Amino acid sequence: MSDHAGTVLGIDIGGTKMAAALVSADGRIVTADRIPTPTGDADQVFAALAELIGRVLSEAGLAAAGSAVAGALAAGSAGIGPLAVGIGSAGPLDQERGLVSPVNIAGWRNFPLVDRVRELVGDVPVTLGVDGHCFALGEFWTGAGRDVSSLLGIVVSTGVGAGIVVDGKPMIGQSGNAAHLGHVVVDLDGEACACGSYGCVETYASGPRMVARAKRRGWRSTEDVDAAVLSADAAAGDEIALAVFDDGAQALAAGIVATAVTVDLTTVVIGGGVAKAGPVLFDPVQRWVKRLAQLPFVADLTVEPAQLDNAGLIGAARLGWDLLPPASTAHRSGSASG
Template sequence: MNDKTVLGIDIGGTKLAAAIVSTDGEILTQNRIPTPTGDADEIFAALRELIDTVRGDASPAAVGIGSAGPLDQQLGLVSPVNIAGWRNFPLVDRVRALVDDVPVTLGVDGHCFALGEFWTGAGRGERNLLGIVVSTGVGAGIVNDGRPLLGQSGNAAHLGHMVVDLDGEPCACGSFGCVETYASGPRMVARAQRRGWRPGESVDAAVLSADAAAGNELALAAFDDGAQALAAGIVATAVTVDLTTVVIGGGVAKAGPILFDPVQRWVKRFAQLPYVTDLSVRPAQLENAGLLGAARLALNTLHP
């Protein structure tokens, strides 16, 4: 068995990615494709082709999969909120059928992001870490004493679906007032447009960020609302788990100070207990933290 490489797979609502990764965290080959919008088999067919392309002649010793949730880690099933074609989809069994007789491990994409940043990114050298991905949704993961905190079902740290507004808007998860309903890119854009920012235009969070950086008050207000919700989720998690390091990545985080300045301001306002007053909120360093975290999940099966 070749124990020098593993296969990492990152599955999200907008893209599917895969990579062959060495034991020291070096990505040897990688590729990504848009997530198809078809039925379950069409989506998996695209993933299978991606895996075959990336793997080539490599014989990875293990496979790690990070997927949008929720999921059933024990049964290897995924039901991503943002991939309508997969409901209780047997992802682990289907991937296992594509690879040799090697371990296949499944984790939430937010967990993999946190684990990747902990391993080789902004959390290197820390023992505890909250990682947050702010994009079309809001995902999260916790590394506690060097290990990913998975929970009973493998879905721990779903910060994006923490309720922060008792009278808030409906969320895709079926609840209301979740962090994601305020802080995700599409929801910030929609809120700003309802208030009169670029009404009727087809725009995204990057345009919202650019307008906020130019001083547009409606765009700035949307980011402030999102930052307040994120900060509430961050502080609630920190006081529960007792950690002081937070890393934020994802497409919306590319707004830089437009997001991080209000997040840090609100965190300082909310974090009043002595053991969380020094919360450090920093930007992610890796463009592919989810892939690296999935690879680290795979490595953990070889070297617990």
Template sequence: MSDDTAMARETVLGLDIGGTKMAAALVSADGTILTGDLIRTPAGDADEVFAALGELITRVRGDSSPLAVGIGSAGPLDQQHGLVSPVNIPGWRNFPLVDRVRALTGDVPVTLGMDGHCFALGEFWSGAGRDADTLLGIVVSTGVGGGLVVDGKPLIGQSGNAAHIGHVVVDQDGESCACGSYGCVEAYASGPRMVARAKRRGWRTDEDVDAAVLAADAAAGDELALATFDDGAQALAAGIVATAVTVDLTTVVIGGGVAKAGPVLFDPVQAWVKKLAQLPFVAELTVEPAQLDNAGLLGAAHQAWAALT
């Protein structure tokens, strides 16, 4: 769609900010992305990271005037004060993201939500969860994020950090996590942590490789890669079942870069969920891949549209 057409329609600006990439898009009220772009999240101090985001926002906005801005950011965050301290963006600690974005975009409503919440809301709006009333969405990438939609509404929590499934402790004697705790889901299931674990076991020790290579090797039958994915799947399944028995849900949607591994991830996750979910009300718990490549952006935009009603 041309920029002129995008400018002629009412839009909101959606932002999806994570440790690997930052994305922005103008989104219409029916969930159509009119124009968008993404960049790699740079390393650096707070201002360097925001400068890259600011350039992205300016490029995507062009001459348009979005009615509101919705931000989905890696957490934790302080929703009340508009501050973010993403575990996987070291440069931002209590960073005033809402105020800084508002200074760029003008006096319009600016909403802030965790990236996992926005992912879940996007899949609920128009993806794999659109037929569910209650669902858990999980993003498995540089970190592991999550979000809950309960009875059609996002469950945010008093601080905005509800459903932070990546930091559910599944092994109290387990590996240290970037959050400062031990045995978190993220310590076993995130892409970088799986790669590091596989290397400790002797996999491609002298190569600069990522989770996509690990997934390809697992798909080709490499035993070390398969064992590492099984570890990550077990941790994910433990977090999923713990959440399901707490909230009483049966639908789980998983997306993110690591989820692109496909059956290498989903087969062991589903097997571990079946083994761990023994109570009758979660016996039919289903785990599905995300349908959208941009669920976080759409969920952030959904937040922005909701702020206008």
């Protein structure tokens, strides 16, 4: 039997990249690939995703190298393809109907992602979750949260996404969009957000918003720079960069504490591109959390970096594993279910 048999296909879709991987029952990535998220209309974006899926299956030896997607998935129908498919997508989404409308993928509005993927994979279960949920579930399963029962996972990147696992189960919500921490309002007089509201966490803590705020204050205002450059300057002691990171950290901390006192949890894991800034982000976040978390049941609230590079992929695959009967997952670690 192929080493890749008995795996679930995880798919992670964001505004910057699309990734796919075959993941074993113990959360190990067997083979993976990624592409930049293309621009274009709905079908052009999906065609790129379909090609990526086919390539991952081919790389795993589930179809002849270079074969068409249809050929790769036909191999799956012969019993050597993925057992299920879990998809994590930027939101918002309609989980019940399998529709996605990612803010940062203009071509997809009420796009029937689950049905389109199901057309590719044939007669295997397919499920969908918000990318932040998948990040949290991945870290809970095999990452920084594997020794706790509940956690809040946050992705700080071009936006701010989040997911919550409570007593081993992802908190999904009525529509599948629970834990949109990036759109918790922390400043009633704040800047307009892409969601239509004002003063959201994302307007202060996302990478592009921090860069824009720093430029308005005179930091490298004529240069083409990104959050990585901003964090490097902050680490070197640049006062504007440090002040902007402190603003972002305060907003994140406010969202974290609001979530913690609502859900009653004490473990927070932060990942994403901006989190790679390290102490430049985590030191002020921890300082603000300590200042804001005054109720006794959140007094021990901890914030730590993510441990996984592919938490979203692993969490998406976990959603797929949780669709399968216990006999298929008897040796799987953890106890979450979707």
